Amino acid sequence: MNADRLADIFTLMERLDRHGSREPSLCHVAVELTGLDGAGVSLTPSPDVMTILCSHGPAARLLLGAEMTLGEGPALHASRTGASVVESDLRHPSRPLWAPYASEALALGVRAAFAFPVRIGAIRFGALSLFRGTPGELSDDTTSDSQIMASVVARAVLSMEAGAPPDDLLSELRGPFGLDFRVHQAAGMLAVQASMPVRDALVTLRAHSYANGIELTTLAKNVIARRASIDQKTGAWIDTGAKPQ
Amino acid sequence: MTRESVVIQTIVQIADNLVDDYDLIDVLTVLVQRCTETIGVDAAGVMLATPGGDLQFIASSSESMRVLELFQIQAAEGPCVDCVRSGTPIVNRALTEDDTRWPRFSPRAMTQGFRAVHCLPMRLRGTTIGALNLFRTHEGPLGSDDIVVAQGLADVATIAILQHQTSLSAGLLNSQLTNALNSRVIIEQAKGMIRQALSCEMSEAFDLLRTFSRDHNEKLTGVATRVVEGELTPDELRVRPRPRH
Numbered sequence: 001m002n003a004d005r006l007a008d009i010f011t012l013m014e015r016l017d018r019h020g021s022r023e024p025s026l027c028h029v030a031v032e033l034t035g036l037d038g039a040g041v042s043l044t045p046s047p048d049v050m051t052i053l054c055s056h057g058p059a060a061r062l063l064l065g066a067e068m069t070l071g072e073g074p075a076l077h078a079s080r081t082g083a084s085v086v087e088s089d090l091r092h093p094s095r096p097l098w099a100p101y102a103s104e105a106l107a108l109g110v111r112a113a114f115a116f117p118v119r120i121g122a123i124r125f126g127a128l129s130l131f132r133g134t135p136g137e138l139s140d141d142t143t144s145d146s147q148i149m150a151s152v153v154a155r156a157v158l159s160m161e162a163g164a165p166p167d168d169l170l171s172e173l174r175g176p177f178g179l180d181f182r183v184h185q186a187a188g189m190l191a192v193q194a195s196m197p198v199r200d201a202l203v204t205l206r207a208h209s210y211a212n213g214i215e216l217t218t219l220a221k222n223v224i225a226r227r228a229s230i231d232q233k234t235g236a237w238i239d240t241g242a243k244p245q
Numbered sequence: 246m247t248r249e250s251v252v253i254q255t256i257v258q259i260a261d262n263l264v265d266d267y268d269l270i271d272v273l274t275v276l277v278q279r280c281t282e283t284i285g286v287d288a289a290g291v292m293l294a295t296p297g298g299d300l301q302f303i304a305s306s307s308e309s310m311r312v313l314e315l316f317q318i319q320a321a322e323g324p325c326v327d328c329v330r331s332g333t334p335i336v337n338r339a340l341t342e343d344d345t346r347w348p349r350f351s352p353r354a355m356t357q358g359f360r361a362v363h364c365l366p367m368r369l370r371g372t373t374i375g376a377l378n379l380f381r382t383h384e385g386p387l388g389s390d391d392i393v394v395a396q397g398l399a400d401v402a403t404i405a406i407l408q409h410q411t412s413l414s415a416g417l418l419n420s421q422l423t424n425a426l427n428s429r430v431i432i433e434q435a436k437g438m439i440r441q442a443l444s445c446e447m448s449e450a451f452d453l454l455r456t457f458s459r460d461h462n463e464k465l466t467g468v469a470t471r472v473v474e475g476e477l478t479p480d481e482l483r484v485r486p487r488p489r490h
Contacts, residue, residue: 006297121430122473140416147423148296177297178426181315181433185447188437188473198434198473224437224447 005148006177009033013170026156027056030128030149034142038110038131040064041118041153044079053126053157059108060131066104073101074115078127084143085115089135111135116150118157121184123199125157151177162206179216186220194230204230208237248283252394255279259401268464269425270432271455272405273304277377280398281306284391286363286379290314291402292325293367293375293426296419300329301426303375308448309357310380316353323350325376328364332373334396335364337386360384363392365399367406372415374422377402428466435469442479453482460486 012032016025030039038057042050042064050068055061067073074085087093090111093102105113112132118125128150130138138146152173159172183205191201205223209216222228228239259279262272273291280289290305292314300318305311317323324335324347339361344351354362363379377399381387387395406421432454439450454472458465471477 119427121427121434122470123434140414140420142416144296144416144419144423147420151296151423176299176318177295178301178430180319181302181429184430184433185437185440188434188439189441190437192438192441192479197475198438224440 005033005145006152009149009152010170010174013173017170025054026149026153027054027060030130030146030153031056033145033149034130034138036114036130036132036142038063040075040129040131041126041157042067042075042079042129043118043126043157044076044124047080050076050079050126057131059105059110060129063105063108063110063113063131064129066108067101070100070104072097074098074113075127075129078115078117078129079124082117082119082122082124084117084147085113086137087113088137091135105131109133114138114146116146118150118154120154120158120179120202121198123197123202125154125199128153155179158202158206161203162210164206164210180220182220182224183216186223189223190230194232194235212239251283255283256397256401259405263405266464267405267408268428268458268466269405269408270304270428271458271465273402274455276398276402276405277304277306280377280379280395284379284395284398285381285387287382288359288380290378291367291375292317292329292378293406293422294329294373295426296423300325300375301429303425303429308446310378313350313354313357313359313380314378317350320349322347323354324362324364325378328366328376329373332366332368334366334392335362336392338362339384354380358382363387363395365392365396367399367403369403369407369418372418374403374406374418431466431473432469435472438472439479439482443483450479453479456485457482 009029012029013025016028026041027039038060040055040060041053043053044050052061052064055064067075074087078085090102090105090113093099110131112135114130115127118128130146155173156169159169164172187198187202187205190205191198209219219228231238259276277289277291280286288307288310290310291303292300293303295301302311302314305314317325328335340351340355342352359380359382361381361384365377366373367375379395406425408421410417435454436447436450439453440447454465454468458468
């Protein structure tokens with residue numbers, strides 16, 4: 001498969017991180033990887049709230065800002081629906097509702113906009129937006145690269161929200177492409193235990209794993225085997241400390 | 246029923262499933278279950294190569310099979326790992342305690358009661374996109390007819406992943422695989438919630454999702470998404486519709 005593309009992403013991250021910026025290099029990597037003109041990562045903690053995690057390219061931050069103000073656009077749509085958005089020519093936006101967004105984009109020199117959901121299963125953290133100054137579709141390969149990038153962003157967002165030290169991010173992401181399935185099952189169990197969304201449960205699980213130096217899969221196995229749980233009233237972890245084989 | 250009619254029935258059922266807008270995980274689950282009925286094997290599973298180059302479990306006929314598939318991923322050794330790497334089938338491979346080829350996998354599989362393994366590649370125009378694993382609890386070779394049927398089922402699994410695409414570029418294939426893996430994650434998140442809410446086993450949680458999906462003619466991934474998003478409670482999954490007269 002495309003193992004080399006994932007390796008490319010990590011090599012780019014490593015190179016760009018060496019420049020010493022505190023801002024995550026994810027958007028810069030996305031631009032380099034896809035060869036487009038701009039990129040941005042927006043987070044939607046709730047359907048009506050959007051924040052910008054990072055951006056790269058002259059117009060990206062301004063256009064995402066306009067989308068926040070308008071409350072409509074590709075990034076919000078991708079975040080809300082979990083589907084990718086392709087606006088290959090913003091002179092003719094595909095949705096009449098997006099006419100104001102399209103005119104903002106054109107004024108900023110953006111002619112095509114694309115958005116990919118940043119998701120882990122049914123959890124939607126936000127979207128990866130990509131911008132280009134010229135009209136046209138994305139090639140299948142660029143679409144695939146963008147999706148791989150969106151998966152990397154999803155895991156980066158999870159780590160950041162769980163309080164991972166920024167310096168550890170790269171080594172954290174260099175693991176397998178996806179998390180062990182038991183991690184997702186454990187997140188589902190915790191969500192019910194603590195009456196919280198699965199999104200928050202996954203972040204809580206990751207954070208507990210960091211804070212206590214327990215490997216994520218080991219903690220997930222403990223949750224599934226009911227050796228570790230969250231007290232519904234206090235929100236505190238109840239960990240019997242038993243280690244599985 | 247004669248063996249031929251069992252095979253024909255299986256092919257017809259799967260082909261029938263592939264006609265409309267189908268749920269990939271559901272189709273692959275039917276496929277692995279039918280493997281255990283039509284070929285002389287005790288457990289079957291499908292693993293896919295991810296855009297990261299590693300393997301991910303996507304469907305299995307039993308929990309013990311699933312644990313072994315996960316073990317192959319973690320240990321990075323085993324029949325499926327070799328089969329995907331080489332793109333060639335592994336047939337009638339007996340397991341031994343002192344296996345030098347798979348020193349960690351074989352003893353582990355034997356403790357689950359398995360004695361022989363087979364693995365058939367899922368190939369698409371020169372690329373191996375995954376593999377169909379077949380495990381037996383007794384020694385003795387699979388017949389050549391069984392192997393033909395098994396490779397046929399592996400090819401059907403490949404066709405299922407194409408999801409109606411008549412031509413498929415590498416980029417588009419990666420998109421399909423990414424979506425398939427994300428669907429599996431949604432199902433695992435929902436299973437965790439159901440297990441916690443109803444105090445049941447993960448396998449029962451999966452059966453509840455599937456039964457609800459069948460009863461309401463709703464896609465499996467769609468049902469799981471509604472559970473994770475809190476639109477459908479685990480309790481509601483247990484309610485069977487009244488039969489119509």
